[in-house]
Amino acid sequence: MSAGPMRMRATLGSGFTDVRVLMSHVMETGQRKDASGQVIPLHFIQNVTVKLNGKTVVEGEVSQAVSRNPVFSFRLKGGQKGDKIEVSWLDNTGVTNKTEGAVA
Amino acid sequence: MQMNRRKALASAGAFGALLVAGLLRPVAALAAWNRAAFGAKSAPDVMKGLGVANAEPSTAIVIEAPQIAENGAVVPIEVMSNIPGTTALAVMIEKNPFPLASRFDFMDGALPFVKLNVKMGETSDVRVVATAGGKHYVATKEVKVTIGGCGG
Numbered sequence: 001m002s003a004g005p006m007r008m009r010a011t012l013g014s015g016f017t018d019v020r021v022l023m024s025h026v027m028e029t030g031q032r033k034d035a036s037g038q039v040i041p042l043h044f045i046q047n048v049t050v051k052l053n054g055k056t057v058v059e060g061e062v063s064q065a066v067s068r069n070p071v072f073s074f075r076l077k078g079g080q081k082g083d084k085i086e087v088s089w090l091d092n093t094g095v096t097n098k099t100e101g102a103v104a
Numbered sequence: 105m106q107m108n109r110r111k112a113l114a115s116a117g118a119f120g121a122l123l124v125a126g127l128l129r130p131v132a133a134l135a136a137w138n139r140a141a142f143g144a145k146s147a148p149d150v151m152k153g154l155g156v157a158n159a160e161p162s163t164a165i166v167i168e169a170p171q172i173a174e175n176g177a178v179v180p181i182e183v184m185s186n187i188p189g190t191t192a193l194a195v196m197i198e199k200n201p202f203p204l205a206s207r208f209d210f211m212d213g214a215l216p217f218v219k220l221n222v223k224m225g226e227t228s229d230v231r232v233v234a235t236a237g238g239k240h241y242v243a244t245k246e247v248k249v250t251i252g253g254c255g256g
Binding site for chain 1: 137200206
């Protein structure tokens, strides 16, 4: 399964850079059943990484309790216009996706 | 999808080169994911799994969450630590089947802040553990849930 679209917005706040990112993912809990009563298997993002100008600044481990199509906000110290932000994820089936953008 | 032979060969070659360079490691090696803590079924067991069982209560951890969440499938939770030198935050939903929802490491360049949406099966305490200077601190906040978001 290919990964759905990702969106990211990084804006300068007062003294920090606000990074908001939206990931398209089912985040299946492994607790739901389909119409025929079969358990829908666990399928969720496990790792989230935020890089600032190529350097890892936030590393997250995530469970199936995060909502479908996760939205995360992070805050980076300082920052200036044009700084490069990269956010990537990896799910429990090995699918990965990333998005890049500059601070606006 | 159409892809000419030359292009296909080129991308296969590039993939091989990445493998050789060790840039693409197997998933198991790549994913640092704390199986013990995420698989634990109670908040105390999660804290043991994370190695933060001795956390002391702190009012310097700020948890912003709705008092009443109408939809347990999407509960916005914002967590911030005002403890100097905070390097990690873990978010637990105590009454979920697997309480640990996420944990984040903050390196130099990031503030100890995260906002995310979580699923909550029922009314529960949200428990946040912050790590700073090798010590652990904990705070909780109750969120009432009117419609759960875990089952189907």
